[in-house]
Structure formats: structure tokens, C-alpha cells
Amino acid sequence: MSVLLIDIGNTRIKWQTRQRGEILAEGHVDKNKAPHYAWPDSIDEVAVSSVSTNEELRELFNARYGNRLRWIANPVEGHAGFHHCYAEPKRLGVDRWLAMLGARAVFNDDLLVVDAGTALTLDLLDKTNQHLGGYIVPGIQMAQRALFGGTDRVRPFSDEQHDTNLAPGKSTVACVKAGVLHQQVALVKSVAENHKDFRLVVTGGDGAQLADWLDSGYYPNLIFDGMELLCAG
Ligand SMILES: Nc1ncnc2c1ncn2[C@@H]1O[C@H](COP(=O)(O)OP(=O)(O)O)[C@@H](O)[C@H]1O
Ligand SMILES: CC(C)(COP(=O)(O)O)[C@@H](O)C(=O)NCCC(=O)O
Ligand SMILES: [K+]
Structure with a gap:
């Protein structure tokens, strides 16, 4: 099949x-x-x-x-022992739910599932498959666009392109790129610090870049893993 x-x-x-x-x-x-x-x-x-x-x-x-x-389009309520914490479970992004299902297929631990896509989402799933809640913030590209689009003089100057790291920037573009990346890494670290026993699992289009700065593996297929499990019943 x-x-x-x-x-x-x-x-x-x-x-x-x-x-x-x-x-x-x-x-x-x-x-x-x-x-x-x-x-x-x-x-x-x-x-x-x-x-x-x-x-x-x-x-x-x-x-x-x-x-x-x-x-x-929505999480399936009552699916295989997964316990929602939203009063309206259908409002939870189906990608967040599938990534948690996919991560559970790999690990039995308490999990902190991070999906770095358009938005950066962080979700806490305990061993009993109770979703404890999460966080949603703009992803790397969206956060950069907000700065370039919402100010007059923070511009994506084309003569300032270079590799991104966490060191303080020495040009406008470097400050934005390092600032946004630092902010995302710091958020994940801070949530992980507050949940020390939770295993950190990172996925999403910008996840590899983020995982480089975190003590974590990168699992690009979590949403697909969750979908395949769901299809299998
Ligand atoms: N080939 C690619 N095309 C577009 N974006 C990419 C590509 N590879 C990595 N990315 C990064 O992945 C991010 C999107 O991640 P993704 O998980 O696909 O988001 P979403 O699920 O929200 O569509 C983009 O913001 C970009 O920085
Ligand atoms: C938070 C999201 C925008 C993330 O989507 P993505 O970055 O993968 O495109 C998506 O999961 C969503 O639309 N969620 C609905 C709101 C919620 O999860 O509470
Ligand atoms: K996401």
C-alpha cells in the first residue's frame, strides 16, 4: 500500500x-x-x-x-489516547498535533516539540499523551519581514548579506538576522529550561538552523510520521 x-x-x-x-x-x-x-x-x-x-x-x-x-484540516478529537488541553481542540493547528503524534512514535519521554516554520511553535506533551499547552511566535522569516516592513530604516540592504550566527551584528542586516535567530534560540532554551525533563525535538523548514544552536536533534519528518500513523488508524 x-x-x-x-x-x-x-x-x-x-x-x-x-x-x-x-x-x-x-x-x-x-x-x-x-x-x-x-x-x-x-x-x-x-x-x-x-x-x-x-x-x-x-x-x-x-x-x-x-x-x-x-x-x-483539524486534529481528530479522541484519537488514540491523545488528550487535548484546548477547550476547542479543533482550533489547535493540525500540524502541531501531527508533529506531537509523530514525535510520540519515536520517543516515550515527556516531549517539547518545536516546529520552526512560518510560525515557531513549541508544544509540551507529557508521557501520558496529555498536551500541556504551547507557544506560538513569528518564525524567522516572518519576524525579519516584520522589521523590514514596519520601519523606515531597517532595510534588507543587499550589500550586507552574510552568514548568520548569534554574535552581535555590525550592520543592519546582521543585527536583524542575529537578533531574530538569538530570540528564537533563547525562547526555546528558556522553555526547555523550565521543563528540564522534557526531551527537545525540533522539526520544520528552519528547524535544522535552529537545532544547530540547541542541544537537540533535528527530525524533519515528524508531521509526515504523524500523518502516516493517523492513516494507519
Ligand atoms: N527550499 C525551501 N524553500 C522555502 N523555504 C525553505 C526552504 N528550505 C528551508 N526553508 C525555510 O523553511 C521555512 C518554512 O518552513 P516550513 O516548515 O516549510 O513552513 P510552513 O510549514 O509554515 O509552510 C521558510 O521560512 C524558510 O526559511
Ligand atoms: C501556528 C500555525 C500558524 C503554525 O503553522 P506553520 O508555521 O506550520 O505554517 C498553525 O499551527 C495554526 O494555524 N494554528 C492554529 C492556531 C493554534 O494552533 O492555536
Ligand atoms: K510551525
């Missing part, structure tokens, strides 16, 4: 094809290029998780995959 797993985030679409847990192929595409993208076809089942309300994409995948398609 082959499955196509598609994760629609606020910035881009990621996909993988899998057979019994083995990754056969993967890719990513900007949302606006999705209609003209060469989507895999010889597939038994397709699951799409989406945090973006996008009827065009839904119609696209519906037309392409018909009754093979399962659309996951």
Missing part, C-alpha cells in the same frame, strides 16, 4: 510518498506553483494536512485523487 502525504503549511507545500514507513520520494513546492506541479500519481492513498484555508488547493487535490484523498 503506497501513500502520498502532503503537508500544506502557510509558506510552502511539502510531500512524501511512503510504503510501510519507508520514504520512496519527497519534494516541496510553493503554493502558487501547485497547480502546475508534477504530483505523484500511482498511489493507493493520499492524505493532506493543511493549516491554510485554501479552497483552490482542496479542489486541485480532490480533482486529482478523488476518493483516494483524505483531507486533514
Whole structure:
């Protein structure tokens, strides 16, 4: 049984094809290029998780995959021993929920699941699968854009591009890049410090960059792992 797993985030679409847990192929595409993208076809089942309300994409995948398609827009309440803490569980981002399910498949510990995408999310899941809550802040790109877009003189000067690290910046761009990265690393460290027994697990498009500055592994496939588990029942 082959499955196509598609994760629609606020910035881009990621996909993988899998057979019994083995990754056969993967890719990513900007949302606006999705209609003209060469989507895999010889597939038994397709699951799409989406945090973006996008009827065009839904119609696209519906037309392409018909009754093979399962659309996951919200966490499934009462799923396999997972306990929500939101009064309205459907409001929890389905990507956060799937990343927690995916992380649980790998680790039995208390978990701090960090997803560095458009937004940076941090979620605490204890050993009994009780979601204790989390944090949402702008992700790296969004935080930088807020500064460049919301001020007159903090500009993305093209003659100031360079590698990013946590050292104090010596140009506008360096100050913004180092500042935003430092802020994100410091937030994760601070939450981890307050939950010392929780294992830190990092995923998301900017997760590898973040994990470099943290005492943590990078697990790029947590959302897909969660989706595959959900599809398996
Ligand atoms: N090939 C890529 N294309 C676009 N963004 C990328 C790519 N590789 C890494 N990134 C980073 O990943 C971030 C998006 O992460 P992702 O987890 O895909 O977000 P979302 O799920 O919110 O769409 C971007 O802000 C960018 O910094
Ligand atoms: C927080 C998010 C925007 C993160 O999305 P992403 O960065 O992966 O695009 C998404 O999980 C979402 O829309 N959540 C709904 C609100 C909530 O989780 O409470
Ligand atoms: K995220």
C-alpha cells in the first residue's frame, strides 16, 4: 500500500510518498506553483494536512485523487489516547498535533516539540499523551519581514548579506538576522529550561538552523510520521 502525504503549511507545500514507513520520494513546492506541479500519481492513498484555508488547493487535490484523498484540516478529537488541553481542540493547528503524534512514535519521554516554520511553535506533551499547552511566535522569516516592513530604516540592504550566527551584528542586516535567530534560540532554551525533563525535538523548514544552536536533534519528518500513523488508524 503506497501513500502520498502532503503537508500544506502557510509558506510552502511539502510531500512524501511512503510504503510501510519507508520514504520512496519527497519534494516541496510553493503554493502558487501547485497547480502546475508534477504530483505523484500511482498511489493507493493520499492524505493532506493543511493549516491554510485554501479552497483552490482542496479542489486541485480532490480533482486529482478523488476518493483516494483524505483531507486533514483539524486534529481528530479522541484519537488514540491523545488528550487535548484546548477547550476547542479543533482550533489547535493540525500540524502541531501531527508533529506531537509523530514525535510520540519515536520517543516515550515527556516531549517539547518545536516546529520552526512560518510560525515557531513549541508544544509540551507529557508521557501520558496529555498536551500541556504551547507557544506560538513569528518564525524567522516572518519576524525579519516584520522589521523590514514596519520601519523606515531597517532595510534588507543587499550589500550586507552574510552568514548568520548569534554574535552581535555590525550592520543592519546582521543585527536583524542575529537578533531574530538569538530570540528564537533563547525562547526555546528558556522553555526547555523550565521543563528540564522534557526531551527537545525540533522539526520544520528552519528547524535544522535552529537545532544547530540547541542541544537537540533535528527530525524533519515528524508531521509526515504523524500523518502516516493517523492513516494507519
Ligand atoms: N527550499 C525551501 N524553500 C522555502 N523555504 C525553505 C526552504 N528550505 C528551508 N526553508 C525555510 O523553511 C521555512 C518554512 O518552513 P516550513 O516548515 O516549510 O513552513 P510552513 O510549514 O509554515 O509552510 C521558510 O521560512 C524558510 O526559511
Ligand atoms: C501556528 C500555525 C500558524 C503554525 O503553522 P506553520 O508555521 O506550520 O505554517 C498553525 O499551527 C495554526 O494555524 N494554528 C492554529 C492556531 C493554534 O494552533 O492555536
Ligand atoms: K510551525
